[in-house]
Amino acid sequence: MKDVMDIAIKIACSFRARSLQRRLFRAQLEEAGADHTDLLLHTDVRWLSRGKFLERFLELLPEIKEFLKHTTTHAAAAYTQLEDSQWLADLAFLTDVTNKINDLNLELQGKGKHIANMISSVNTFKTKLRLLLRRLQQCDVRNFPHLEAELRREGKDSVELARYEQQIQNILLEFERRFTDFASIEPVAQFLCFPFGENVDVDCIAPKVATLFSLDSSAVENEILTLQNDIEIKCRATPGITGEFWNLLLEEKYPNLRQCALNMTSLFGSTYLCESAFSHMKIIKSKYRTTLTDDHLAACLRLALNSYCLDYEKLAASSQCQKSH
16 A cells, blocks of 8 residues: 555645645635645654545545646646546545544543553454454445445445455554553453452462562462452442552552552553653743753643642632732
């Protein structure tokens, strides 16, 4: 699919790189009443760039072909792929796939995301990939809206889908390779989300917890058995790796399990928080704040990244107003 992406980027860059070409193309889009007024540029550095670029390119494809046809015959002849039904089907398929990956990317971002949430999202996506693979093997493209629309436009009931099956299979294998560490983390995360499940096997889960966090297996096993028979804690348990529940456990009674919960919630499942911190720091530490000290920067970053919201009305009410003399 690399050739599809390369050609689309080349066409978009040829429009955006020349100011005259870009103005003429934007004027054509405004005259035609298109939903968009320009093409997007793709960059590998920015998140979600590929999917948004391809979707915009596909939506403006009729206008792009019309513009190339009326500008110069050489430009239209250089991009014969725009009239190739197979290339257009590949473009639609690639757009659908990148959109699905974008949805996963957005789901993994945001504050308050624990590793358990991310494992669930990745496992869900892998299950969806297996469903897509089965649908393609049955010549069913209902889960690929752009590809389905392209086939309908071409008047085709079906197309050779073996190449698309291979692409989905490659993505699935790549996910399996990149997330192999989840195999050891997932059972521990599942246990910490709700340690009172009926199918919790102490003999099985205790060694996994001890191995993952380098703890004494027998001590972890004893704490799990004690926890599962603690009536007061069990009555107040809520599903999920939440600090409220694990704070109920006494440090003297459950030191290992408390440490496990703390370590699990501290795992970084993505670089989103780091990227967000750098973005905030770039805004705070600008060239206009040259006297900003390290302590002030740390305080500003903490305010920007913390979800705690100050009660300004309460603070104002507690302050004594300056009386006039």
